[in-house]
Amino acid sequence: MLVWLILIPLVGGVLAWLFDRAGNRWPRWISLFAFGIDLALVLLLWVEHPGEVDLTANRAWFAEIQVPWISSMGITIHLAIDGISLLLVMLSCFLGIMATIASWTEIRERVGLFHFNLTWTVAGIIGVFLSLDLFLFYFFWELMLIPMYFLIALWGHENRSYASVKFFLFTQVGGLAMLLGILGIYFVHGRQTGIYTFDYSELLGTRMSPNTALLLMLSFLAAFLVKLPALPFHAWLPDAHTEAPTGGSVILAGLLLKTGAYGILRFAVPLFPGAALQIAPWAMMVGVIGILYGAVLAFAQTDLKRLVAYTSVSHMGFVLLGIFAWNELALQGVIIQMLCHGISAGALFMLVGSLQERLRTRDTRRMGGLWPVAPRTGGAMLFFALASLGLPGMGNFVGEFLVLLGTYRVSILLTVIAAGGFIVSTVYALWMIQRALYGPNEEGWRIPDLSMREVGAMTAMVLAILWLGLYPRPFIHTAGHGLDQIQKIVRQARADRTIMPPIESARVR
Amino acid sequence: MSIPLMPILPLIVVSATSVVIMLVVACYRDHRLTHVLTLTGLALAFATLPAISSQVPAQVTPLFLIDGYALFYSGLILLSALVVALLSYDYLEGRREDPAEYYILLLIATLGSMVLVAASHFASFFLGLEVLSISLYALIAYDRRPLMAEAAVKYLVLAAASASFLLFGMALVYAQLGTMSFSEIASKLASAGATDLVCVVATVMIIVGIGFKLALVPFHMWTPDVYQGAPAPITAFIATVSKGAVFALLLRYFSGMDLHAYGPLFAIFTIIAIVSMFAGNLLALFQTNIKRLLAYSSIAHLGYLLVAFLSSGPLRVSAVTFYLVAYFVMTLGAFGVVTVLSGKENDADRIEEYHGLFTRRPGLAGIFTVMLLSLAGMPLTAGFIGKFYLVAAGVGSMLWLLVITLLVNSAIGLFYYLRVIAVMFVREPEPGVTLPARLLTGGFVLAALFVILIWLGVYPTPLLEMIQAIKLGAG
Numbered sequence: 009m010l011v012w013l014i015l016i017p018l019v020g021g022v023l024a025w026l027f028d029r030a031g032n033r034w035p036r037w038i039s040l041f042a043f044g045i046d047l048a049l050v051l052l053l054w055v056e057h058p059g060e061v062d063l064t065a066n067r068a069w070f071a072e073i074q075v076p077w078i079s080s081m082g083i084t085i086h087l088a089i090d091g092i093s094l095l096l097v098m099l100s101c102f103l104g105i106m107a108t109i110a111s112w113t114e115i116r117e118r119v120g121l122f123h124f125n126l127t128w129t130v131a132g133i134i135g136v137f138l139s140l141d142l143f144l145f146y147f148f149w150e151l152m153l154i155p156m157y158f159l160i161a162l163w164g165h166e167n168r169s170y171a172s173v174k175f176f177l178f179t180q181v182g183g184l185a186m187l188l189g190i191l192g193i194y195f196v197h198g199r200q201t202g203i204y205t206f207d208y209s210e211l212l213g214t215r216m217s218p219n220t221a222l223l224l225m226l227s228f229l230a231a232f233l234v235k236l237p238a239l240p241f242h243a244w245l246p247d248a249h250t251e252a253p254t255g256g257s258v259i260l261a262g263l264l265l266k267t268g269a270y271g272i273l274r275f276a277v278p279l280f281p282g283a284a285l286q287i288a289p290w291a292m293m294v295g296v297i298g299i300l301y302g303a304v305l306a307f308a309q310t311d312l313k314r315l316v317a318y319t320s321v322s323h324m325g326f327v328l329l330g331i332f333a334w335n336e337l338a339l340q341g342v343i344i345q346m347l348c349h350g351i352s353a354g355a356l357f358m359l360v361g362s363l364q365e366r367l368r369t370r371d372t373r374r375m376g377g378l379w380p381v382a383p384r385t386g387g388a389m390l391f392f393a394l395a396s397l398g399l400p401g402m403g404n405f406v407g408e409f410l411v412l413l414g415t416y417r418v419s420i421l422l423t424v425i426a427a428g429g430f431i432v433s434t435v436y437a438l439w440m441i442q443r444a445l446y447g448p449n450e451e452g453w454r455i456p457d458l459s460m461r462e463v464g465a466m467t468a469m470v471l472a473i474l475w476l477g478l479y480p481r482p483f484i485h486t487a488g489h490g491l492d493q494i495q496k497i498v499r500q501a502r503a504d505r506t507i508m509p510p511i512e513s514a515r516v517r
Numbered sequence: 518m519s520i521p522l523m524p525i526l527p528l529i530v531v532s533a534t535s536v537v538i539m540l541v542v543a544c545y546r547d548h549r550l551t552h553v554l555t556l557t558g559l560a561l562a563f564a565t566l567p568a569i570s571s572q573v574p575a576q577v578t579p580l581f582l583i584d585g586y587a588l589f590y591s592g593l594i595l596l597s598a599l600v601v602a603l604l605s606y607d608y609l610e611g612r613r614e615d616p617a618e619y620y621i622l623l624l625i626a627t628l629g630s631m632v633l634v635a636a637s638h639f640a641s642f643f644l645g646l647e648v649l650s651i652s653l654y655a656l657i658a659y660d661r662r663p664l665m666a667e668a669a670v671k672y673l674v675l676a677a678a679s680a681s682f683l684l685f686g687m688a689l690v691y692a693q694l695g696t697m698s699f700s701e702i703a704s705k706l707a708s709a710g711a712t713d714l715v716c717v718v719a720t721v722m723i724i725v726g727i728g729f730k731l732a733l734v735p736f737h738m739w740t741p742d743v744y745q746g747a748p749a750p751i752t753a754f755i756a757t758v759s760k761g762a763v764f765a766l767l768l769r770y771f772s773g774m775d776l777h778a779y780g781p782l783f784a785i786f787t788i789i790a791i792v793s794m795f796a797g798n799l800l801a802l803f804q805t806n807i808k809r810l811l812a813y814s815s816i817a818h819l820g821y822l823l824v825a826f827l828s829s830g831p832l833r834v835s836a837v838t839f840y841l842v843a844y845f846v847m848t849l850g851a852f853g854v855v856t857v858l859s860g861k862e863n864d865a866d867r868i869e870e871y872h873g874l875f876t877r878r879p880g881l882a883g884i885f886t887v888m889l890l891s892l893a894g895m896p897l898t899a900g901f902i903g904k905f906y907l908v909a910a911g912v913g914s915m916l917w918l919l920v921i922t923l924l925v926n927s928a929i930g931l932f933y934y935l936r937v938i939a940v941m942f943v944r945e946p947e948p949g950v951t952l953p954a955r956l957l958t959g960g961f962v963l964a965a966l967f968v969i970l971i972w973l974g975v976y977p978t979p980l981l982e983m984i985q986a987i988k989l990g991a992g
Contacts (some may be wrong), residue, residue, distance in 0.1 A: 078978050078981060079978065161935075177931070180927075180928050187908060188924065195912060
């Protein structure tokens with residue numbers, strides 16, 4: 009079952025490539041179909057396990073599979089899904105469909121290859137969300153990079169080769185640092201217990217000196233913070249997002265960034281609970297700075313895609329803040345925020361992409377007066393801009409509010425500053441609408457409005473955001489069990505730590 | 518004293534094949550016949566390996582130690598030679614009338630490499646090295662084009678110089694310790710202590726000799742020119758078989774010694790490794806010639822291998838061996854593509870010839886892409902598992918400086934591999950570049966290499982188990 013979730017897009021990608029010769033229509037439908045089946049599978053799983061796993065059995069996962077792979081190194085194919093992964097996989101399939109739709113008319117060259125890369129990126133991302141073996145995790149982590157690089161490098165806009173190389177370099181260096189961390193914890197654990205394994209559940213609770221833990225944790229964070237992105241590792245993001253084709257931007261903003269957050273949530277904090285506690289104040293501060301910095305810079309952009317890209321930096325700041333506040337409310341907020349940002353940023357990129365396809369520019373200074381020309385585009389854009397600024401009733405509000413509520417218990421000062429982000433985000437969101445849609449239509453644009461296909465996609469996304477905003481309980485409920493588990497692990501590890509620090513430091517190596 | 522012949526049967530088969538071809542050629546020259554004979558000989562030699570595996574380890578005279586390690590590397594060398602021979606047929610057809618000598622030389626070079634991996638004595642070490650080198654001089658210049666002559670002369674001069682260093686080093690070791698057998702050298706060195714200056718100097722000279730063959734910085738100057746000048750299949754042979762055999766010998770020679778105990782040697786190797794990685798990758802960034810680019814990248818790859826070589830513990834031999842296998846497959850694959858694309862006049866080594874290859878030859882472009890991604894260490898390919906193994910070996914021995922250098926360099930390496938890949942997909946085909954007609958053998962070989970590469974990247978367990986079963990004797 010879990011293997012299928014990854015295999016279907018992989019196979020779909022190969023088929024899409026093979027059917028390239030049969031006409032451009034084929035790859036699009038195949039990729040749509042592959043994501044559709046995947047989404048159906050996840051939904052099925054969701055219906056079966058709406059929330060609590062039956063606690064009597066004390067199972068941590070909705071579904072789990074473990075088969076040996078490279079046994080001599082203690083590597084297994086260990087996939088498992090809990091509420092957190094389930095929601096994120098669902099988001100992946102949903103956005104996969106959206107990205108395919110967004111590329112429907114935009115991509116006209118090498119269509120088969122494009123969809124091959126698209127499906128493989130998403131398959132890699134789903135793999136990241138499902139792996140519980142650190143080697144496998146690293147495997148998928150790297151796997152999703154290459155097709156993403158090609159998406160930007162081959163189908164991107166003007167400055168694509170610069171952007172794609174920058175993207176690749178940042179993420180690759182981060183990934184390699186994580187590889188060091190993975191091997192570090194592998195050997196630390198192996199030397200202590202004699203069991204050399206990459207298995208997540210075995211490695212949990214590995215004892216190590218605070219300094220070792222801090223170093224290893226930082227090497228993990230290097231990869232995750234680059235992806236998230238947190239200041240000062242965000243430099244790749246505006247370029248990559250701006251230059252990528254629309255489908256690529258949707259995947260980048262909607263999914264790739266979430267893998268960073270997921271990594272911190274699933275691996276960095278539970279594996280190194282002590283070190284996480286140690287750096288939490290700093291990480292939260294970085295998060296808050298990211299919120300404000302992203303919002304202020306977004307306000308200063310004239311390139312519409314760049315603007316949306318910077319709002320991602322701002323929104324992911326909330327995620328970082330919430331994770332390191334590390335309490336139930338904040339974590340729930342993080343989950344909702346990830347889902348909502350995935351959808352709203354994806355939608356904004358699709359809208360900007362469709363504008364660019366029609367206007368051949370992303371420059372807000374040349375836009376204006378588009379509302380009367382294309383009311384459907386305008387309406388959708390206004391909706392997602394409002395979602396992005398955190399209007400109550402939309403999902404993003406719930407996410408950000410919960411994060412702030414959780415942070416309030418940890419640090420009032422940071423909460424106050426972070427709340428300032430709301431103000432700036434209101435400014436940039438309204439400014440964007442103002443400049444692009446209202447005012448005089450100086451260049452005399454005459455463009456076709458959203459097609460039925462795009463309207464369909466937008467409707468789905470609007471409904472999703474409204475659902476998350478008005479009735480987020482099912483989502484919180486689903487993720488709840490997974491969040492409980494993670495928190496339990498960390499609580500326990502921290503409790504152990506306080507009991508016996510002297511023995512522990514002597515035991516290292 | 519009778520010498521047991523069974524364990525050295527593969528060596529005998531390969532030498533016999535070259536003799537047979539020589540005799541046949543004297544009566545009847547035919548490219549196809551020679552080709553088939555060569556392939557048969559190599560395949561026969563390979564087929565003897567399983568039969569021998571029950572008799573190892575066997576010391577055959579003081580010169581050869583046939584153990585699992587030697588057999589494994591012999592097998593690797595034979596298969597690679599087979600691939601090179603297969604690729605050579607179409608390449609040579611139409612270039613030369615009757616390239617019989619080419620195959621004879623190829624067989625002899627193979628023989629030299631097999632001697633090297635089984636050598637346990639200075640005499641066999643030097644013998645193997647010279648047999649390999651001398652046949653390579655002729656092979657590099659085989660097509661008699663100016664560039665080739667230049668490459669061959671360069672290789673000749675530098676190889677001769679390095680051989681003299683090597684000999685001098687050997688002589689010093691013999692003068693000091695009174696033995697030429699690897700295992701005795703190791704034990705006597707251990708008792709003599711690490712401080713003996715003459716021994717250190719001698720070992721450094723041996724390292725110089727080996728370093729030339731492996732093209733480690735600062736002994737790498739010949740590499741780009743020879744890679745560029747030599748016929749593409751021979752370049753593949755030099756990059757894989759010749760370097761692999763010498764590296765296997767290096768590992769065996771130092772296997773009896775604890776490198777960490779010899780401070781200066783360890784430092785020298787560390788510096789060589791770091792400089793090789795950086796120089797190889799940084800210089801590769803500026804290349805516009807595919808063969809030169811691969812030359813510099815191979816310098817860096819040998820540097821990566823040194824990281825595992827310098828580590829200690831159970832992972833050492835298996836990491837080196839696995840990476841070498843992966844390196845053989847991807848290098849043969851990459852040069853295989855170059856070979857297949859080469860026209861009658863020149864090798865396809867200018868990057869312009871790869872512009873838009875994807876639209877014209879999607880299969881070849883796809884294989885080349887995967888080979889390059891494997892060289893860059895991307896997942897789903899053998900290069901990923903191999904690099905992971907190297908890093909694991911390094912981290913296991915806490916060689917942080919080397920490991921971090923390796924990681925930084927993999928990031929640098931990505932740049933130029935990706936550039937070549939992007940060129941194949943993005944650019945429009947350069948006008949005036951003609952592609953050769955469809956080549957069946959070459960395509961088949963490349964497809965096989967591709968399958969092996971992916972298979973090793975996805976399910977390496979069988980090979981890993983095989984490698985871990987290998988016992989390495991010091992001879």
